[in-house]
Amino acid sequence: MKFSYNWIREMIPGLTEAAGPLERLITMKTAECEGIEETGALLAEACAARVESVEPIPGSHNVKAIVDAGALGMKTVVCGAPNCRPGLLTAYVPLDKKVVHGIESDGMLASGAELGINRDHDGIVELGTLEGCAPDAAIEIDNKSITHRPDLWGHHGMAREVAAILGLELTDPANLELLPQGPAAIKIQIEDLDLCPRYSALVFENVTVQPSPLWLQYRLTAIGLNPINNIVDMTNFVMAELAQPMHAFDADLLHGDTIFIRPAKPGEPFRALNGEDYTLDPSNLAIADSAGAIALAGVIGGGDSAIGAKTTRVVLESANFQASSVRKTSSAIKLRTDASMRFEKAQDPVNTVRGLARAVELLREISPGIRLVGGLADQMREMAAPPAIELSLEWLERKLGRATEPAQVRRILESLAFGVTEVQPGVFSVTVPSWRATKDVASKDDLVEEVGRMLGYDSITPRAPLVPAAVPPGNPARRFQHDVRNLFVDNGFTEVYNYSFLSEESVRAFGFDPAEHIRVTNPIASNQELMRASLLPGIWKNVTGNAKHRESFRLFEIGLEIHRREQGLPEEIPHLVAALYSRHEGGIFELKRVAECLLPGARTVPAEARGYEHPARAAAVHWKGAVAGRLFELHPRFVETGRAAVLDLDLRLVESLSGDRTKYRPIRRYPSSAFDLSVIAPLREHAGQLEAAIASFAGPLMEAIQFVRQYAGPPLVEGTKSVSFRLTVGSPERTLSSDEITAIRTTIILRMRDLGYELRV
Amino acid sequence: MLDESIQELASRSFARIAAAASPEALEAVRVDAVGRKGALAEISKGMGKLSPEERKRIGQVLNAAKQQLEAALDARKQEFDEAALRARLDAEWVDLTLPAPGPRRGHLHPITRIQRELEDLFVSLGFTVLDGPEVETEYYNFDALNIPPDHPARDMQDTFWLDGGNLLRTHTSPVQVRGMERLGPPLRMIAPGRVFRNESVDASHEHTFYQLEGMMIDRDVSVAHLLYFMKTLLTAIFQRDVTVRLRPGYFPFVEPGFELDIQCLICGGPGCPVCKHSGWVELLPCGLVNPNVLRISGIDPEEWGGFAFGLGLTRLVMMRYGIDDIRHLQGGDLRFLEQF
The missing domain is CATH 3.30.70.380 (Ferrodoxin-fold anticodon-binding domain)
Incomplete structure (x- = not known):
């Protein structure tokens, strides 16, 4: 998520740190920053200008324009924009003079895209004012690092962190006094208050749908959102500011006077804003009017009730949905939106009306003449304050490994809007602000993190723990495998690691049945869909690959065969597969010699060859009364030139039969x-x-x-x-x-x- | 007269010994001179006719001559033996610059090498090395690590799902849970192993890679202890003093959770391309074990606490050897593997 530095600064009047130092502070105390992107650099020099006259330039689609650049004076520029016309109020950027088509061009007229205000590069910007447009820096925060922080999905939440880090005052952009009183103009009916803990809405009339003012377009563009029209832009603005997703319906396109929040009906059709048609089922929560679904709760609005040029009346939704329900629907239909990304983090139900209050203020500015109809429509489940958490200084020290002054704990927690009461010396009772209480902060250990990060983890000195000396339990299987590795390496074999995935084709090549393999339901590629139940296809690939460069070589791998079981987890059996390749002579006896180093006294018992084995050079390896594996040459079909001897051993079995059972016997006194x-x-x-x-x-x-x-x-x-x-x-x-x-x-x-x-x- | 014959025989034999060209010729001289039927024996036969005094004297002369001759014979024989040995040794000349027959030593995979190094290190610090299955249940991979179904944290790890509802473990953290269940507290364990993420492969991303999970549970385990172990570990790994820092990081199975950075080993802090000019390199996620995780595994978080960390073994191997393409590690190409 991108955060506009200017936006944050708007809410922290005392902020003097530049974006760079701020990024480092946020990284150390709050969440990981991935970088800063400068936006709107040209705005530093740009000023509003009026096009006074336009003359065509022969042989060119460009025109020569005379512009009144205010304090900068009258300027002559060459401009290629189709909308460059006398009387147009646009943006002038002073640049070095250069000669174009024999005309000295002094500066340029800029498009919205060039200025960074929006994505319009079809012509020069047409503006009322450049006020509120200054160079900005977008601080990019790693989304993963704010997975647990619903409040940090809006600028206000991040501004609160910054204010707490720097000890500055934070202003609140939402003024609840702007919410209208009186009976609502629309009814709300929530079927399941667990799935939708709160639904708030306002109705507006005399709406003008038009492009947003440039400052608003610029705010959205700076953080990577696309300006569309003033109504939609306003909903995105509030979402980016307060982390409260919103949706605007064209009120005249809704049926009936009630908005229903209910599970979708089996097979219920829904056309979304993105033009896609979805078929819903009862696991999806729908927003509906009397005719059917008008939005997919928390994910996307409907196409049929979307805001358009003709819209004059608007129903503005600001709701709260259960995180897991939104997430389920969003992943089921494979559609992630800015709204669903926020809702799945468990948003604060208190926030719905704050969003509406902010919307009222914005709409008055960006849709002149707009009027509220009726009061606030608001249905919610009962909201109990979360229980206070008891935090002792002793616990804090036990977890952090450093002592903290009580006043410091109080200052930190209060700066993050926690309520702090010292119930007895060194013990605090802490209340959690609503926007941290949905999932994020619920235990004293969560508070340890709040205090620790704000103190700075660099204030903790590394210290060795006092623990009893003890011999750790051994891992004989792993140790055995390391011994096997040593043996094979000492005998000239080089260790390879192969993937655990196999293609159906390679499995079939070895005569194995693909149906007996465990299948990956979402493979990275269609040739990596089966879990290996044998290491042979892998080593075969290694043999053929290396045979291109080498006359002879020795390879081995120790890895897991994964076998399907009727129930529960599959069986994972460690195997050793060793291969000895030579372009000229066979090496099966050398491989047998090495095998005997691992399995002293093993017997190779001729056995019926498998499809991939040389029919006259295949044996089972018998050791201590068990069949430990196979020794064979690969069938010539598998090796174009040369010969590859292969040993395949069940290491779990071999390990179980190994072990040092040596017992001394006296040396014989009588000659043999x-x-x-x-x-x-x-x-x-x-x-x-x-x-x-x-x-x-x-x-x-x-x-x-x-x-x-x-x-x-x-x-x-x-x-x-x-x-x-x-x-x-x-x-x-x-x-x-x-x-x-x-x-x-x-x-x-x-x-x-x-x-x-x-x-x- | 006898004296003269002895004298004459002796000087003649000495000359013959000196002139003998071979051990065989020397042997002939020995037989002729001091053999049982040789010249000296012949002379001694004539002693019977002598007076006792004379016999005694001549006997002494004979003996002296015999001893001298035998000594000369032995000396000469030794010369022959030595010459023969010299000749044999010389004939046995070999060119020791020729290569020895048989295969050269093979090579351990670089991941095996580093993994063993770390296993030894942790065992020396009292940690046990545990294994867990590569195919896991949703419970061990997610639920028991405080990542319930439909939790957005599940997105942090793109998961391979298997028919039958199991999955390929996305991290080695499930072994934490198995370790707690099996061994209970106090516990010090590591779990190196193969993990899987559904990511497309390029020079720096793999769907199959290796991690090393670590966990310590005891009565009192603090961030200060975590820092101590991490610093000890990293100093041993990089074989030099490293500066570490913790910053907040979110992982549902730890609380508080951290990203641990080390000061850039290339530039030492001022900033360079390797650390993206920040002076720090992100190395591993860690934190204090989330009390929910302890509780799920039947451990009382009021009584016990712990830390956990997840080291990217594959990444560490690439850093250590300067490997620029992760795909080599599972490519099976000897031209790569033989470098280790």
Whole structure:
């Protein structure tokens, strides 16, 4: 929201700080300023001038004008405006002389847009007076930082802050004495006082709809609003000044003598001021006449009853609506307006009549001859004063960490219009002004903030807390993941982070079912609509991307797989995915080696390949009796050149099986013996299976079995291979005799023969 | 006569030892001279004919010659051994400027690096590190943080909604609530993690980024304590003394709420383009925990109080390394990642 410095200064007669220092003070004490924009710079030099004569310039659409610039004297200027005509009262800006079309032009005649008064650049400004138009500075406040402050959505509220910061007097632009007495000319019927706590209205006649005076146009333009006509501009002006949104209806276009504030009917049609047609439902609060909706409460007025050139009678609405109801409607129809933005912050119901009083004053000036019809129409729910809040100096010190003088607390709170009574020494009873009581200030901690910010947080000295020393509870899962990261980095893998979003296309590419994925209902783009239930599509993208620049590389990611569950939150499972790419040779055994560093003793058990896996190079990783993941090469379909070996592990499972269960065993005192066995097996027989079979026949005296080598070729029969293992046998109690060793060996040979394997002895 | 033969044999053998060109030749000399059937042994056979005195004397002469010869043989052998070792060592020359085989060390993601640094720092200050789910309920992400439905503060964080009614957490603050529920007061915790906002991506905006939430709850926790922790934290992060300031900021889960600025580390205060000529850089939102938030999590705000802060981890990483495009962080490009 933009605040006009001149506007604020109008309400603080003693203000001498310039806009720059003021912006810094507001930032430190109230709300974040995002910058200052100078407006109306040309107005510093501009003056009113009368066009005396106009001569065409041959061969140009420009004219040569002689103007009477008052104190500056008679000036000759070249002007291109179509409305430059003798007798016109406009604005003259002195500039350096320059020659245009052979004519020396001394200064310029300016358009409203050039002056910053309005957005009109079709011609030079046509004015009555430039009074009230001076260079200004618009201070831009971050809207987020005033989300909790309904009062700061108007200049008066900000002026109150400034006055409190600087210890200056604040004037009130609203004079309630201007409100008419007597019976109202229109009836108001509120169906639900929770949704509409107050609705106030005035009726005017003999209205002239015309452009606003320049000072009013300028005020609105300076803060980024668009001047339209005097009536609409007045409602925007009051909104920007008092934070009270208003709406003007053409009274002659309303049906009946009553304004109804009621939930919309199912399917009720509504044409808004912006030309859009909306279909309402009972969750929307409607303002209606006897014929139907004439406005959407707190959001936008109706097109059918809008102020137009022919309007002569006006119903002026100044109401209060429930914040959440306005917000719901506004987000449901996707229309945010200056009014809805204010109402959703919970505006002050006391403010409706203040807005009307200000309107009466303004309308008398900008619509000469206007007359009020009847008294104030005003319906409201009973308004109880909010309970007083008890604030002790002790609490204040406990929260701020510094002591504060009672007089200082009182001065600060009173400068912000809180009522302060010292009920006992060091304890205040504080009443909250209505405009802070809707949502903003309700507890003593809210008051701590008021006092703290006005004291200045820089007055608080950092201090270490006195707390017992304690070892914080650990986070073994996170620690484990860090260990895994170290292992993979040490083995040459570089860590990547991928998004949690996947496209349907990439999910399908891996043969996953999009329907099993959690779907983002408002994705940033259509290719980021599914939550990843696998890290593979991400790492695949990394592999193909980096393969353009590198011959070989190693990558890994630790991230969450997100799986749909029947009820409640989805299951989030941490996974490790590591990829080893090489343009030339496969690296699956190197990846297996690294996996074994993490999972000592893991077995890779050949498994049926999934669609994205190389059908002859895929295995499940078995560890400690569980399936911990997969080791495979990506299917060549996925990798144009080269090979990518991939490891995918369920880290939650792996972590649960990890843990240091080391138990010392005495070193054996008796020597072990070793012997080799070579098994002849079909070429595609898995060495792991042979090893398992041998081990199972070796008996309890086997200490270890180790693969030594395999060989295929002459003199072996084609289609067979010889696989050699070294067995170590021994006993903790004695040295085995050669007979015992031979017996073990023989048993294995015989049992393997039973299974159909020849052994090379 | 025997003396002469011994003398002659000795001098002849010495000459042969000196002339031996190889260990094998030397061995032949040893066999010839002092071997079991060698010349000295031959000579000693003739000693039987001598008188006892003479036998004794000649025996001594023989022994002396044998010892001398053996010493010379050993010395010569050692020369050969040393030469052989020298030759072997020389033959084993390698070019140590050649690269070692095998992969180079990989690289941790820069966010991981900074996150770990902060985790270690906070653990050393007695904080526990907590995790929370990335998919959250409306309750934890908003309601329990004093952001009721239809509260305009919900606009401060553009939310990704999921089918089924859950959402992607827009901040790490829900872990505050989970931490309070699980561990209760007193509590010192941080929660680093991934958060999501429905924003379009450009060089400085991401829909996926990292935050580090922090919270301390104890009997008496004041703004002065918050300032102390923030200053300690930031001094450790930036490895230099930093000047901080608090100014009002609105976040529904804290009251009072602050924006914490640090004095610009580039210009030190006078103003420069980095701090937009203000001398200060906005770094993190923080505040005293709103009593409503404590109450919702079953903690009595009269008895306990706390502070909370939310550090933009991604932003900190970018500041620390001077990264100018946020998109690199999740781009998976090794040319970027290998720099860390």
